[in-house]
Amino acid sequence: MSSQQIPEDNLPVVQETAHGAVERSDDPFADPGLPAHQPRIQDLDERAAKRSERAVALMFTLSMLATVGFIASYVIFPVDKIVYIWPFGHVSALNFSLGLTLGAALFFIGAGAVHWARTLMSDVEVAAERHPIEATPEVKAQVMADFAAGAEESAIGRRKLIRNTMFGALALVPLSGVVLLRDLGPLPEKKLRKTLWAEGKQLINMNTMKPLRPEHITVGSLAFAMPEGLDPEAHDFQTQMGKAALMLVRIEPDDIKDKRQRDWAHEGIVAFSKVCTHVGCPISLYEQQTHHVLCPCHQSTFDLSDGARVIFGPAGHPLPQLRIGVNSEGNLEALGDFDEPVGAAFWERG
Structure with a gap:
């Protein structure tokens, strides 16, 4: 035989499969397969x-x-x-x-x-x-x-x-x-249902920081009050005012349509929560001729001559009313807390 050598590139490829079988292939790029398994x-x-x-x-x-x-x-x-x-x-x-x-x-x-x-x-x-x-x-x-x-x-x-x-x-x-x-945060428990208003607490004018008297509120005017004893410098002032904010208007008694509202008022002075019952925005726009108050956030409108019922907008229920009277010094005072929780109607969803 001739001693001529076969070119290295033409040598057959030996391939071992995963099962140990040996195959021969002339393709130098053939898949070499998986190596034999080594037990652990x-x-x-x-x-x-x-x-x-x-x-x-x-x-x-x-x-x-x-x-x-x-x-x-x-x-x-x-x-x-x-x-x-x-x-x-x-x-x-x-x-x-x-x-x-x-x-x-x-x-x-x-x-x-x-x-x-x-x-x-x-x-x-x-x-x-x-x-x-x-x-x-x-x-x-x-x-x-x-x-x-x-x-x-x-x-x-x-x-x-x-x-x-x-x-x-x-x-x-x-x-x-x-x-x-x-x-x-901590569980609210009953904090959302109660405010600082209680029987005997005087109504403090938010501007003068002095007790409000009936003669301070004229027909058609709007006043804002906070509970007696609340310190504006206290760390929880905003939290407490977020629930206790109060607005007062004086309406001719004959113009008040709701009997309970008239009984809870004093000489036509009615006190309602300033917190809108939609999402809790502060109410401050008052129409003297119609006795309507308007929430600036989503235009919920309440009739203060008719139990602060909703007459327009997305609010779900009337503004809570605060029963008021006059103490021995002639100053306006609360006769209890609001008749229902203030703010959005979470409490109605039971």
């Missing part, structure tokens, strides 16, 4: 598998403990507590503990899932040819079979310790979001 120590030694199972369970348990710590932080640390933590310096104890515990809870769930997948779940690589988007019945059946096989290979049925601790960690983590609802 956990696949061969049940004791190693048990160690991995305990490690995963430990991570899920640490996640549960971190979630409990997250919730406990809300109870233990006040919002304004500042602590020194090296190297961060002075930080909020609440924010630092919340970030640390929530981060740990999520990290250990992720780390446990990754360790579980790398050591105990099946790691055999499978190559599948592309198929049409709409699967055939055979493919669907194969998918369900593969899913069942995957569930079996994950050992979630046999590894009860992992399964139970994982479910516990996943069940506790959402509680962090429930606790975060506290940041929306």
Whole structure:
């Protein structure tokens, strides 16, 4: 035979498949296939598998403990507590503990899932040819079979310790979001239903800061008042005035159509909440001839001669009325609180 050598580019390509079979191909760009599967120590030694199972369970348990710590932080640390933590310096104890515990809870769930997948779940690589988007019945059946096989290979049925601790960690983590609802603020309880008005509280003129007397309010005029004892410099002044703001007008008694309104007035002076019953805007536009007041936000209009009923606009109910009288000093005073909660009609939605 001739000793002439075959060009290297023309040598046949030897290809080993994932099942170990050897194929020969003349195509130098042929798919080399997947390397032979190498079993892990956990696949061969049940004791190693048990160690991995305990490690995963430990991570899920640490996640549960971190979630409990997250919730406990809300109870233990006040919002304004500042602590020194090296190297961060002075930080909020609440924010630092919340970030640390929530981060740990999520990290250990992720780390446990990754360790579980790398050591105990099946790691055999499978190559599948592309198929049409709409699967055939055979493919669907194969998918369900593969899913069942995957569930079996994950050992979630046999590894009860992992399964139970994982479910516990996943069940506790959402509680962090429930606790975060506290940041929306304290529950209003009955604060929205009550104001500072009470029997015996004098009506203080918002302009002069002196008690209002009947002679200060003439027919057709509009006055604004606040409860006696409310300090404009107090930190909660705006909060309290947002509920207790009061407007007064004097109407000829014969022009008042509503009997209860007439009984709750004093010599034709009627007192109503200044807070619109639509979305809580302040009412300040008064039409003397018609006795109508107009909300500047959405044009809700109320008739002060007829129980402050709504005659136009989106407001849902009349303005609450305050029963007033005169004390022994001749000053106007409240004879109780408003007859119903002020502002938007949250209380009607029961």
